Amino acid sequence: MNAEPPRPTALVTGAASGIGAALARRLAAEGHRLVLVDRDGERLRETGAALPADTELVTADLTDDADLARIEERCRAGLDLLVNNAGFGHPTRFLATPIEAEIAMSRLHMETVLRLTHAALPPMLARGSGGVLNTASLLGFFPSSTYSATKAWVINFSQATARTARPHGVTVTALCPGFTRTGFHGSAGMDMSKIPGFLWLDPDAVAAAALRDWRRGRALSVPDWRYKLVASVGRALPPGLTGRLLSGRDMRS
Ligand SMILES: NC(=O)c1ccc[n+]([C@@H]2O[C@H](COP(=O)([O-])OP(=O)(O)OC[C@H]3O[C@@H](n4cnc5c(N)ncnc54)[C@H](OP(=O)(O)O)[C@@H]3O)[C@@H](O)[C@H]2O)c1
Numbered sequence: 092m093n094a095e096p097p098r099p100t101a102l103v104t105g106a107a108s109g110i111g112a113a114l115a116r117r118l119a120a121e122g123h124r125l126v127l128v129d130r131d132g133e134r135l136r137e138t139g140a141a142l143p144a145d146t147e148l149v150t151a152d153l154t155d156d157a158d159l160a161r162i163e164e165r166c167r168a169g170l171d172l173l174v175n176n177a178g179f180g181h182p183t184r185f186l187a188t189p190i191e192a193e194i195a196m197s198r199l200h201m202e203t204v205l206r207l208t209h210a211a212l213p214p215m216l217a218r219g220s221g222g223v224l225n226t227a228s229l230l231g232f233f234p235s236s237t238y239s240a241t242k243a244w245v246i247n248f249s250q251a252t253a254r255t256a257r258p259h260g261v262t263v264t265a266l267c268p269g270f271t272r273t274g275f276h277g278s279a280g281m282d283m284s285k286i287p288g289f290l291w292l293d294p295d296a297v298a299a300a301a302l303r304d305w306r307r308g309r310a311l312s313v314p315d316w317r318y319k320l321v322a323s324v325g326r327a328l329p330p331g332l333t334g335r336l337l338s339g340r341d342m343r344s
Pocket residue numbers: 104105106107108109110111128129130131151152153154176177178179199226227228229267268269270271272273274275276278
């Protein structure tokens with residue numbers, strides 16, 4: 092009798108809600124074994140309750156050195172897919188945001204992505220399969236804030252890593268969603284009432300597009316044709332102009 096092939100393992104950060112939870116549901120439906128990481132243990136357990144019983148739930152604040160080291164160790168032990176998705180935003184501009192909050196965002200969006208990717212890639216490259224999906228943002232194409240700068244870094248880093256990993260059969264993809272209905276803006280205290288309903292994406296649709304693009308070996312995933320158009324404009328215009336179009340508010344407010 093033939094033994095069942097081993098199930099691929101995916102680790103998803105920021106998996107308790109929103110896009111991360113949608114990715115986890117989809118990966119579970121596709122047969123992945125899951126390791127879900129989030130700083131909110133309670134919400135993580137609620138999300139995990141609807142997933143297969145062998146789903147591993149790890150409460151960790153990825154801006155905490157000891158917590159991040161634990162997750163790095165898990166990545167080094169071998170994964171088929173690493174999803175760097177945890178993230179947050181600020182309601183205020185640069186000088187009105189406490190520097191500690193800016194540093195925490197920079198650490199989460201850049202240092203965490205860097206360290207977990209560095210830990211996860213070697214076993215993938217040695218095996219010649221697997222990959223990394225990094226959640227950036229459409230705003231990464233539009234210089235407008237510390238948030239957009241960190242997400243531009245994620246796009247640049249993912250594209251650079253993708254190029255060197257591809258010949259070894261490993262895919263790295265930067266996911267760049269536009270406005271998506273999650274707890275993101277509420278948690279950050281942002282007023283999104285002026286954003287028209289038709290611009291909002293559904294997290295399950297974003298997750299489906301992201302995994303489709305990752306499987307196709309694409310370095311960049313921009314879900315939804317309207318946002319593909321917006322991204323093309325952002326990439327074509329000089330950064331100074333896109334920045335001016337977006338930066339209506341004073342950096343002190
Ligand atoms: N929603 C959008 O419109 C949108 C658009 C473009 C890109 N994105 C990106 O998509 C990703 C997922 O966001 P989402 O929209 O799904 O928002 P979300 O529902 O708030 O999910 C983000 C998850 O990450 C967790 N997290 C935050 N800081 C963490 C930390 N230090 N350690 C571990 N977990 C942490 C959050 O926990 P808490 O709830 O406790 O903070 C939350 O569970 C983020 O990287 C975001 O920048 C979102």
